Amino acid sequence: MGCIPRALPWAGLDRPLGADESRTLAALRDALLPKLLSGAGGTHSGGRMSSLKMAERQILEQHFVMEKGHVLNFSDRTFGEFVLEAVGSEIHDAKYREGGTSKANKLRTFWKLEPDQMVGRLILALVDYAVMLNPTQDANAKARAEKCRQIAARLLSFDPLKASGKS
Numbered sequence: 001m002g003c004i005p006r007a008l009p010w011a012g013l014d015r016p017l018g019a020d021e022s023r024t025l026a027a028l029r030d031a032l033l034p035k036l037l038s039g040a041g042g043t044h045s046g047g048r049m050s051s052l053k054m055a056e057r058q059i060l061e062q063h064f065v066m067e068k069g070h071v072l073n074f075s076d077r078t079f080g081e082f083v084l085e086a087v088g089s090e091i092h093d094a095k096y097r098e099g100g101t102s103k104a105n106k107l108r109t110f111w112k113l114e115p116d117q118m119v120g121r122l123i124l125a126l127v128d129y130a131v132m133l134n135p136t137q138d139a140n141a142k143a144r145a146e147k148c149r150q151i152a153a154r155l156l157s158f159d160p161l162k163a164s165g166k167s
Helices: 017-037 054-063 077-085 102-112 117-134 139-156
Strands: none
Touching: 054 077, 054 102, 054 117, 054 139, 077 117, 102 117, 117 139
8 A cells, every 4th residue: 555654754753663653654544544535524525523522622722722822833824734734624714714713713613513533633733743843842741742642543433552453
């Protein structure tokens, strides 16, 4: 199905991947790619909306620094580019502005409107981006990042440790 990259420069990882990391990435690719290519889910195609819980949203909002309407360090332009690249959606579309026009409000509306698979993929991309912004995170930030990854894994209905044979 293709090669696993030996490094992930877009995620701030410029060292070669270890065997466990390569297996985890391959398992993620093999589990998610067929779903992505089939167009499974999506509210516009009859899929159901995200099942994010209030406590999960609070963890995500704290990790993505959303309290003042921002999302991490994104400008409107870079946030739009990031979401389009990560999940193929135009975050500045009118449907995402129903909760307000700030980046944080658009993201909250995205979480409400889109299916679990799409929300999970965007959360993973945002967590990776946040880590790239601050590679020397303190213990609390690392724990929040891991919790965000667990939330995304639940939404994706996928456990990368089981798929890689680690659990």
